[in-house]
Amino acid sequence: MLKRAIELQDKLVAYRHDFHKFPEVGFTEFRTSAKVVEVLTALGCKVRKNVGKTGVVAELGEGQPIIAIRADMDALPLKEDNQVEYTSQNPGVMHACGHDAHTAILLGVAEILSNEEHLPGTVRFLVQPAEEVADEEGFSGAQRMIQDGAMQGGVGIALALHVSAHVPVGQISISSGPASGGVDTFRAAVLGMGGHGARPHETVDPIFLAAYVILALNGIVSRRLNPYDPAVVSVGSIHAGNADNVIPNQVDILGTIRYMEPGVQKQIHKEIKKAFEVAKSLGGDYKLKFEFGTPPMINDPKVVKLIKQTASDLIGSENIVPPQAGLGAEDFGCFSELAPGAMFSLGSKVEGDEREHHNSRFDVNDACLPYGVAILAETALRYLRSGGVLIN
Ligand SMILES: [Zn+2]
Ligand SMILES: [Zn+2]
Numbered sequence: 001m002l003k004r005a006i007e008l009q010d011k012l013v014a015y016r017h018d019f020h021k022f023p024e025v026g027f028t029e030f031r032t033s034a035k036v037v038e039v040l041t042a043l044g045c046k047v048r049k050n051v052g053k054t055g056v057v058a059e060l061g062e063g064q065p066i067i068a069i070r071a072d073m074d075a076l077p078l079k080e081d082n083q084v085e086y087t088s089q090n091p092g093v094m095h096a097c098g099h100d101a102h103t104a105i106l107l108g109v110a111e112i113l114s115n116e117e118h119l120p121g122t123v124r125f126l127v128q129p130a131e132e133v134a135d136e137e138g139f140s141g142a143q144r145m146i147q148d149g150a151m152q153g154g155v156g157i158a159l160a161l162h163v164s165a166h167v168p169v170g171q172i173s174i175s176s177g178p179a180s181g182g183v184d185t186f187r188a189a190v191l192g193m194g195g196h197g198a199r200p201h202e203t204v205d206p207i208f209l210a211a212y213v214i215l216a217l218n219g220i221v222s223r224r225l226n227p228y229d230p231a232v233v234s235v236g237s238i239h240a241g242n243a244d245n246v247i248p249n250q251v252d253i254l255g256t257i258r259y260m261e262p263g264v265q266k267q268i269h270k271e272i273k274k275a276f277e278v279a280k281s282l283g284g285d286y287k288l289k290f291e292f293g294t295p296p297m298i299n300d301p302k303v304v305k306l307i308k309q310t311a312s313d314l315i316g317s318e319n320i321v322p323p324q325a326g327l328g329a330e331d332f333g334c335f336s337e338l339a340p341g342a343m344f345s346l347g348s349k350v351e352g353d354e355r356e357h358h359n360s361r362f363d364v365n366d367a368c369l370p371y372g373v374a375i376l377a378e379t380a381l382r383y384l385r386s387g388g389v390l391i392n
Contacts, residue, residue: 026130065388
């Protein structure tokens with residue numbers, strides 16, 4: 001299988017560079033999506049387009065079991081600083097997370113599986129928009145695709161990969177259980193009563209109140225949560241006032257919450273509310289709203305076992321390394337909430353250089369592409385051939 005994937009390398013690189021050159025941010029992946037539709041249709045897939053706005057669902061084979069393989073297509077609003085033949089031609093937009101590689105790999109998997117004589121079941125490709133962002137109603141690409149029926153019909157398991165700038169090419173990392181954090185947003189305002197900067201005693205200064213609120217917010221993880229529960233509360237935006245001598249009426253505060261356990265999520269929401277109550281006891285008031293984002297991504301132990309077994313046959317068990325823990329969000333968690341699923345990190349490190357994700361110099365080592373194709377394609381085949389039976 002690895003040999004078959006390596007034979008596709010020129011095509012995979014061409015796909016990846018093409019997507020990289022013309023990046024599109026979440027829910028505007030019109031060109032990328034059209035290209036995906038074109039390739040998958042030519043490979044003989046049954047294709048449904050505009051699923052969750054710009055998403056694509058495509059199937060090979062028919063009947064049960066069904067395995068879903070997911071890739072994301074969106075880029076980031078970032079100016080690229082790399083000078084390569086495939087540097088972004090869309091000003092201020094860049095594939096700085098490697099989703100160009102994910103989409104290219106998915107097309108490679110489709111090509112290999114389309115050449116199989118007989119597929120004992122269905123491979124469903126989920127090519128999603130907007131992994132990095134939510135729309136105006138707060139839904140990300142995976143959530144929009146699910147609302148449009150992308151997971152209907154009894155999906156047995158769901159697979160995905162994410163390139164990793166920290167793992168060398170030829171290696172993957174994966175583990176069972178929580179693999180990325182759940183994320184919520186809080187939007188708040190500390191309310192006071194503005195007035196003259198020289199007469200603070202006649203005002204209720206919301207900036208002064210907000211200072212206490214922010215201290216309390218930063219105490220949640222360190223003082224209120226169990227130290228064994230991973231979580232983050234970060235204030236990322238704070239705005240108030242326009243003049244040196246005017247005390248404003250309110251301070252707007254925007255922050256992010258990360259967690260692994262639903263119970264911790266609940267507790268954090270409660271503690272954030274308590275932190276804002278400080279504004280009340282100091283004479284002011286507040287408004288607070290939570291926006292629910294994506295859930296934590298939990299890797300199913302049986303699916304992880306299948307991927308590990310397959311990968312160790314292809315690349316050797318010594319090349320499966322433990323993952324770096326983190327609370328980054330990944331909306332594949334929305335799919336793996338509906339079917340046992342797992343995502344692995346595919347080593348894509350550019351040797352001798354720091355190419356951090358979401359950085360203007362991020363890049364993917366193209367040599368990683370066939371490894372991703374081979375592991376996904378082989379895992380899918382083994383699952384279908386097993387009749388959808390997962391071994392403990
Ligand atoms: Zn990202
Ligand atoms: Zn990403």
